Amino acid sequence: MAQQHHEMTAGEALSVYLQDQATEFLRSLRLHRESSTDAQGAEEALAAARSLRRAARRVGATLHTFRPLLDQEWTEGLRPELAWLSGTLAREHAYAARLDRLLGALHRLSTPAAPAVGNRAQPPAPRAGEAKAGARKPAGQLAVGAAKAAALLERQLTLARTRAHSAALQAFGSSRFHAVADNVAVMASEVPLRPAPDTDLKPLAAAADAHLTEAVAALPLLRAGHPYNAEALVHGLAADTAPEAQDAPWLKVRSLLRLHRYAQEVLLGAAPPDARLAAAGAALDRHREAAEAAAAAAAAARTPRIAPATAYALGVLHADQRHEVEAARFAFQQAWLREAVTAP
Amino acid sequence: MAQQHHEMTAGEALSVYLQDQATEFLRSLRLHRESSTDAQGAEEALAAARSLRRAARRVGATLHTFRPLLDQEWTEGLRPELAWLSGTLAREHAYAARLDRLLGALHRLSTPAAPAVGNRAQPPAPRAGEAKAGARKPAGQLAVGAAKAAALLERQLTLARTRAHSAALQAFGSSRFHAVADNVAVMASEVPLRPAPDTDLKPLAAAADAHLTEAVAALPLLRAGHPYNAEALVHGLAADTAPEAQDAPWLKVRSLLRLHRYAQEVLLGAAPPDARLAAAGAALDRHREAAEAAAAAAAAARTPRIAPATAYALGVLHADQRHEVEAARFAFQQAWLREAVTAP
Numbered sequence A, B: 001m002a003q004q005h006h007e008m009t010a011g012e013a014l015s016v017y018l019q020d021q022a023t024e025f026l027r028s029l030r031l032h033r034e035s036s037t038d039a040q041g042a043e044e045a046l047a048a049a050r051s052l053r054r055a056a057r058r059v060g061a062t063l064h065t066f067r068p069l070l071d072q073e074w075t076e077g078l079r080p081e082l083a084w085l086s087g088t089l090a091r092e093h094a095y096a097a098r099l100d101r102l103l104g105a106l107h108r109l110s111t112p113a114a115p116a117v118g119n120r121a122q123p124p125a126p127r128a129g130e131a132k133a134g135a136r137k138p139a140g141q142l143a144v145g146a147a148k149a150a151a152l153l154e155r156q157l158t159l160a161r162t163r164a165h166s167a168a169l170q171a172f173g174s175s176r177f178h179a180v181a182d183n184v185a186v187m188a189s190e191v192p193l194r195p196a197p198d199t200d201l202k203p204l205a206a207a208a209d210a211h212l213t214e215a216v217a218a219l220p221l222l223r224a225g226h227p228y229n230a231e232a233l234v235h236g237l238a239a240d241t242a243p244e245a246q247d248a249p250w251l252k253v254r255s256l257l258r259l260h261r262y263a264q265e266v267l268l269g270a271a272p273p274d275a276r277l278a279a280a281g282a283a284l285d286r287h288r289e290a291a292e293a294a295a296a297a298a299a300a301a302r303t304p305r306i307a308p309a310t311a312y313a314l315g316v317l318h319a320d321q322r323h324e325v326e327a328a329r330f331a332f333q334q335a336w337l338r339e340a341v342t343a344p
Helices: A010-037 A042-065 A072-110 A140-172 A175-189 A201-217 A242-268 A275-301 A308-336 B010-037 B042-065 B072-110 B140-173 B175-189 B201-217 B242-268 B275-301 B308-336
Strands: none
Touching: A010 A042, A010 A140, A010 A175, A010 A201, A010 A242, A042 A072, A042 A201, A042 A242, A072 A140, A072 A175, A072 A275, A072 A308, A140 A175, A140 A275, A140 A308, A201 A242, A242 A275, A242 A308, A275 A308, A275 B308, A308 B275, A308 B308, B010 B042, B010 B140, B010 B175, B010 B201, B010 B242, B042 B072, B042 B201, B042 B242, B072 B140, B072 B175, B072 B275, B072 B308, B140 B175, B140 B275, B140 B308, B201 B242, B242 B275, B242 B308, B275 B308
C-alpha cells in the first residue's frame, strides 16, 4: 500500500502504518491457530509465526521511534510485551537456523576434495546452506571427529529448539499473550495518539537516522575493510565471553539499522529498503548468526567427556564461524561505503 | 657487483654469477666452521648456514635454468646434491620458525581483550611475531587448552628441531658434503661451460618466465581475489592430507618465482627484485609457512590421550593458520595483478 503519505498529518500516517502492522499481526495469529490444529500445518505455522514476529518487531520499533506522537502510558505498557513476544517466538527459529548453519559448515569442512581436474575449473567452495547430496564417504580420525561434532550439535540444538517450541506454544496460550493480542486488536481499529504533539514524523525519523550514523561511526570500519585482519578470532581462546565485547557494537548497529528501516517505512510506505541498506542489513544478520553459531560450537566443546577428535572439529568449526563474522564485517563495510548518500 | 653484463658473452655472465655464489658458499662455510667451534657462536652459525643455503639455492636454480649452457654431466651430478644440502640445512630453521608462528598465533588467540575504551581507538590485532610482554593472566578452560596446546607444540617442534640440528651437523661432517664443497670450490675458480651452446641467456631466462606465467595462470586467482572465500579451510576436516592438493599449485608458483628471480639476477646482476615480485614472493613464503604450521597443529591434535580442551585449541589454531593461507593467496593476487608489466 504505497499511500500518499505527504498529504496526511503525522498522526494519520503513523496510524495507517501501525494499523497495517496490527492487521498483519492478527492475520498471522489467525493463520497460526488454524495451522497449529492441522496435523500437516507445521510449515504454515512456522511461516505464520515468522510474519507475526515481523509485524510485532515493526510495531515495537515504531512505538519506540515515534513515541512523542503516541500516548505515553500505552506505548510504555505495550513495548516490553512486544519485545517479550518477539523474543520468545524468535528462539525456535534461531536454534533451527543455527543448527542448519553449523551442519552446513561441518559438511563443507568434511567433504573430501573433488579429484583435481584443473584448478581454474573448480566451482567456488559452497558455504552454509549448501546441498548435502553427492558427498562421498569421508574417512579417518578427522572425519570421525566432524561426524561426532555434528551429532553432538544436532543433539544439543534440537533439544534447545524443542524447548523453545514448547515455550512458544506456552506463550501463545498464556494470558500475557492474550493481553498483547487484545492491545494489538484495539490498535488495528484506533491508534492512541498524543493529543497535541510538539514534533512531527520527519525529525523523529531523522533522529533514528542520526543514532544509526553515530553507531556506525563507532565501528572499526577501517580495520573491517582490510580483508583477513584476523580481528574476529582474536582473544578467541582467552575467555568464554571474549567475542561478545567486540561483537556488541555490530549488533547495536544491526538494531539501529532496523529502527531506521522501519522509520523509513512509516515515512515512505512499506517499500523494500534500497539495495545498499539491504546489503548492509543482510551482512549484519549474517554477523549475528555466525557469532551465535561460533558460540554454540564453543559451548558444545565444553561438554564433558567428549573425544579429542570431536573437540578438535568443534575448534575448527568455531574458528570457521568467527571467520564468517569477520567476512560479514567486511561485507558490511563494503555495502555501507558503496555510496553513502541514497537516503531521501 | 652490478657488472656490465651486456658487454659479456653468455658464458662469461653465467660464470661471473656462479663464481660469486660459489665464493659466497665457501665464505659462509668457513664462517660456519669457525662459529661452530666457538661456544658463543650459535647465532653466527645460524646466519652462516642461512647464507650458505641462500648461495646453494641460487647455484642449484642457475644450473637448472641455464643447463643448456653448462657441462651436462657436471650439472646433473651437482644439482641433486645441492638440493639435498639445502633441504637438510633448511629443516632446523623451518621448525624454529613454525614454532614461533604457532606460539605467536596461540598468544594472539589467548590474550584477553583489552578493556574497551572506544572501538576506533584500538590498535590493529597483532599477528604472528607479536610481542609477548604485557599479557594478563588468562583464565578458564579455553586458556588452559591454549596453554596445553602451546606446551605440546613446543615439545614436538623442539624435538623435531633438535633432530634437524643433529642431522645438519652430521651432514656438515659427511663425505657427501665434502664432495659438494669440493665441487663448489672448483666452480669458484672455473665454471664448466658447454663448448658451443646453441642458445643464449635471454631465451633461457624467458623460458623460466614463461613457466612462471603458465603456473600463475593455473592458479584460482579470481577466487583468491574475493576475500573470505573460505577456500583454504574447505575439506579441512575431510582427510589428513586434504589441503596438500589445493596448496600444491601455489607452492609450485613459489618455486618458479624463485627460479625467475635468480634468472633475472644472472641477467641483470644481483639487484633486489622489484617491489611487485618481492611482495608476491613474500605472500607465497607466508602461504608455505602458514600451511605447514596448520599441518603441525593438525598433527599435534592426533597425539594420543590429549585433553579435549587441548584438541579444541589446536582446532582453532589449525583453522587460524589455514585462514592465513587464504590471506596469503589474497595478498599474492593483489601483488601479482598490481601492474603486470614491470619485468625488463
